[in-house]
Amino acid sequence: MIQTILALMKKELYQVIRDRNMLRLIFISPIIQLLVLGYAINTDVKKIDTAVYDFDRSSLSREYIKAKTAGDYFVISSENPTVLDAELGFKENLYTAALIIPNDFSENFTKKKPVEVGLLIDGSNANSASITSGYAEMIAMQFNRRQLAIPEPIVMRQQMLYNPESESVYFMVPGIVAVLITMITAMLSSMAIVREREIGTLEQLMVTPITVPALIIGKTIPFAILGFLEMSIALLFGVLWFGIPFAGSWTLLYGLTFIYLFTTLGVGLFISTVTQTQQQAMFYTWFFSIFAILTSGFFSPIVNMPEAVQYITYLNPLRYYMIIVRGIMMKGATVEALYPEIIAMIIFGIVIFTSSWLRYSKRVS
Incomplete structure (x- = not known):
């Protein structure tokens, strides 16, 4: 059976190499998409999940927090959490900003002394981080005018995490990598088997001693290899061309990509x-x-x-893989921070690939 699988893999790889259009799709298209999407896409930001660390706990600090959340911009997702858990909260995507109010906030404010309020921002998405910073400064200025009728007694000290240069491409390229491996592996695996049916060679394969498991494995493994090759090209291009730092583990990213490929190859097989x-x-x-x-x-x-659409997104396996790729590349996230997404991917992979395998076996029979 192993020799049969290797022969099928060799046959598929030869077909890809001989097809110039397929080679362009696999190797040139990703670079074009990286260049275009990496530079061109921007997004608006609302409902920013924010953790609040209020060390002052005065009526004035509470009023300041209320002013922050008065509009449709900042949403308090965690109030007075443990400071030591701040970084973990960012890695687990519990919030994208953290407001830190010092214990002398109200005292200095009433004495018209400068007050430094801290704001930590998840800089993975540079566009979102910049807009978040702008919102915070605007609200602080409005609060100053209301309370003291003088400009800027509060000085906002900010620290951009994970993307201090505020480069939007740092956020877009990991997403493009996830999109490319999804599209290419699903498309190649779906078209390969249909191509065999169109040219009549699938019927010839069926009358040979090749078993259905050997046929499926021999057909899907080459596209998994091409998927890894595609991802490697995109990652190297992103790191070398755009200068994107890779903060996490390469081994973890490739290992979780292997799990994700069961989903995309299963979709193509279906x-x-x-x-x-x-x-x-x-x-x-x-x-x-x-x-x-x-x-x-x-x-x-x-x-x-x-x-309603937010609930639909839970049925999308790419949602979880997108979080994993961006988390590993930009934040250095580990298995402990990504285990909900990993479990979801494993479930999707088992259900989709098994269902597609059974349906294909029934179709062949």
Whole structure:
């Protein structure tokens, strides 16, 4: 069986190498998308999850917190948590900003002395971080005018985490990597089997001693290899061209990508069982990719989507993989911080790949 699988893998790889259009799709398209999307996309920011550390605990500090949350910008997700857990909260995406009010806030404020209020911002998304900073400064200025009728007695001291240069490309490129590996592996695996059916070689394979498991494994492993190659090219291009720092573990990223490939290859295998031509397979894969991209948080934060759509995003495996890629690359997140997304990916991989395997086996029978 191993020799059969290796022969099928060799055959698939040879077909890809001989197809110039496929080679362009695999190797040139990712670089173009990295260049275009890495520089072109910006998003609006609302409902910023914020942790509040109020060491003053006075009526004035509470009024200042109320002023921060009066609009549709800052949402208090955690109030007076443990300071030592601040970094963990950022890595686990519990909040994207942390407001720190010193214990001498009200005393200095009433004496018209400068007051330094701390604001930690998750700088992974440079665009969101910059807008968050602008919102905070604007609200502080309005609070100053209301209370003292003098400009800026509060001085906001900020620290940009994970992306101190405020480069939006640092946020976009990891997302593009996740999108590319989703589209390419699903499309290649769906079109390969349909292509065999179109040219008539699938029926020839069926009359040979090749078993269904060997056929499926031999067909999917080459595209998993190409998926890893695609991801490696995109990552290297992002690191070398855009200068993106890689904060986490390469081994962890590739290991979790291996888990995610069970989902994308399973989707491609399923599409191959419900289509008759390569054009149909490409259309179905494109439809799946559009849904996955738009509901993954790639373009805009999921929290800004309508509530009904937010629930739909839980059915999107790319949502979880997007968090993993960005978390590992930008924040150096570990398994402890990413275990909810890892569990979700494992469940998706088992359910989708097994279902597609069974459906394909039934179709062949």
